Amino acid sequence: MNHEYLWSKTGSDAEVENLETLLAEYRFDPNSVPELPGTNTIPAASTSKRRFVLGLSFAATAAALVLAAIWIIRAPITSVATRGQKQEAIPEIIQARNDDRVPYPVADREKDIVLMAEPAYLSRPKTHDVRSKARRTVQTARVEKANLTKEEKYAYDRLMFALSIAGSKLRVVQDTIDRKGDAGPQTIRNEK
Amino acid sequence: MSTNEETITPAAFLKMPDRAEVPKFCSASSEQDFNDLYRTYGPLVHGILLARLPRDEVPDVLQEVFLAAFKNLGSLRDKNAAGGWLVKIAQNHAANFYRTSRRTEELEDDFASRSDLHTEAGEVLNAIKTLPDAYCETLVLRLVEGMTGEEIARQTGRTPESVRVNLHRGMTMLRQKLGIEGKK
Numbered sequence: 197m198n199h200e201y202l203w204s205k206t207g208s209d210a211e212v213e214n215l216e217t218l219l220a221e222y223r224f225d226p227n228s229v230p231e232l233p234g235t236n237t238i239p240a241a242s243t244s245k246r247r248f249v250l251g252l253s254f255a256a257t258a259a260a261l262v263l264a265a266i267w268i269i270r271a272p273i274t275s276v277a278t279r280g281q282k283q284e285a286i287p288e289i290i291q292a293r294n295d296d297r298v299p300y301p302v303a304d305r306e307k308d309i310v311l312m313a314e315p316a317y318l319s320r321p322k323t324h325d326v327r328s329k330a331r332r333t334v335q336t337a338r339v340e341k342a343n344l345t346k347e348e349k350y351a352y353d354r355l356m357f358a359l360s361i362a363g364s365k366l367r368v369v370q371d372t373i374d375r376k377g378d379a380g381p382q383t384i385r386n387e388k
Numbered sequence: 389m390s391t392n393e394e395t396i397t398p399a400a401f402l403k404m405p406d407r408a409e410v411p412k413f414c415s416a417s418s419e420q421d422f423n424d425l426y427r428t429y430g431p432l433v434h435g436i437l438l439a440r441l442p443r444d445e446v447p448d449v450l451q452e453v454f455l456a457a458f459k460n461l462g463s464l465r466d467k468n469a470a471g472g473w474l475v476k477i478a479q480n481h482a483a484n485f486y487r488t489s490r491r492t493e494e495l496e497d498d499f500a501s502r503s504d505l506h507t508e509a510g511e512v513l514n515a516i517k518t519l520p521d522a523y524c525e526t527l528v529l530r531l532v533e534g535m536t537g538e539e540i541a542r543q544t545g546r547t548p549e550s551v552r553v554n555l556h557r558g559m560t561m562l563r564q565k566l567g568i569e570g571k572k
Contacts (some may be wrong), residue, residue, distance in 0.1 A: 202555055203537040211568070212531070212559075218509040219532040222443065228429045232450035278397035321493070 391569040394435045422458050430454075432471060434542045439517065440482040449485055452479050472545030515565040516558075523558030530555060 198209035344352065433453050437446045457477050464473055516527050529535045529544075537555055541548040 199556060200436050202559060203552055205536055215512060216534065219510055220515060220534075221509055222438060222532050224431040224533055228447070229426050230454065253457050383395055 425458060426454050429474050431563060432532040433474055435533045436475055437482060437533060438477040439524045439528040443509055449481050453481050459518055465487060471543035515562060519558055519561055522554050526551060526554040527558045
């Protein structure tokens with residue numbers, strides 16, 4: 197076998213040449229060029245239709261964007277207005293409730309809103325207010341004690357002394373009762 | 389050099405020197421460009437398909453390959469890779485043929501007496517197709533399409549050494565298949 201002929205067709209090799217001749221019938225035919233699909237023969241109608249669809253979709257997209265922008269811009273204003281309407285509605289409801297209880301003198305509108313913003317059932321006194329009020333009462337009593345006469349002072353002291361004795365006696369009784377309750381019946385019998 | 393801004397037709401691209409890089413094809417490719425592409429790389433693609441497909445299917449798939457290549461020619465940037473690129477497209481189309489095709493045909497009445505099934509050429513071609521793909525493709529390109537080893541190496545993008553080895557090993561195996569070993 198001539199290797200050079202197999203590689204570069206130089207020289208001769210009868211066997212390879214015979215195979216070439218045999219297989220030549222399957223060889224590529226350069227004249228059988230396939231017909232190229234009409235890439236440049238697009239009908240004008242389809243082009244215009246495609247353009248129309250494209251333009252339509254573009255317009256629809258633009259319109260949707262404009263609507264979305266308007267909605268976004270107007271949304272906060274609408275919500276503020278709604279909140280204001282709710283705030284105005286609250287006093288009217290409270291007024292209706294208060295009207296059922298007591299006659300309410302209607303002043304100008306702003307005063308009504310301020311007054312009815314905190315109705316009576318919502319302004320309950322707090323615990324710290326009660327305590328401070330009691331403290332003020334005790335201080336007032338001390339101030340008043342300083343203004344007593346001698347007899348009144350004596351009577352006041354005796355009363356306080358008697359109250360302290362009574363209090364101590366009551367405390368002893370209470371302690372005894374408590375001890376008997378804890379010890380049980382056996383302890384009570386022994387004590388007797 | 390402002391080659392990146394230039395456009396070029398596929399026909400001009402094929403006539404450029406081997407080392408040239410093509411920046412961009414012009415969008416309006418003509419029928420003449422397609423014909424040039426077909427005539428230049430037709431034997432290569434035909435040989436690849438003939439090595440892989442039934443002979444009757446080759447013309448249709450060949451046309452599909454070139455239409456796909458022509459459609460996507462703008463994505464090819466390097467002329468030196470054009471052959472390998474076409475070979476790959478052809479191999480993919482051949483694989484798709486077997487993957488998707490469920491074609492069935494009724495046998496004709498004179499099927500048994502058709503001469504091409506029993507010709508010597510048909511037997512040789514069938515013997516070549518039984519060889520491994522690398523040997524089969526190289527031998528078909530050499531014996532059927534009449535390309536030299538250098539042309540095969542240049543168009544497929546393979547090295548000349550590997551093409552030479554494939555040719556000689558394939559030829560040796562073909563001799564054994566055809567039972568012509570010893571004839572010189």
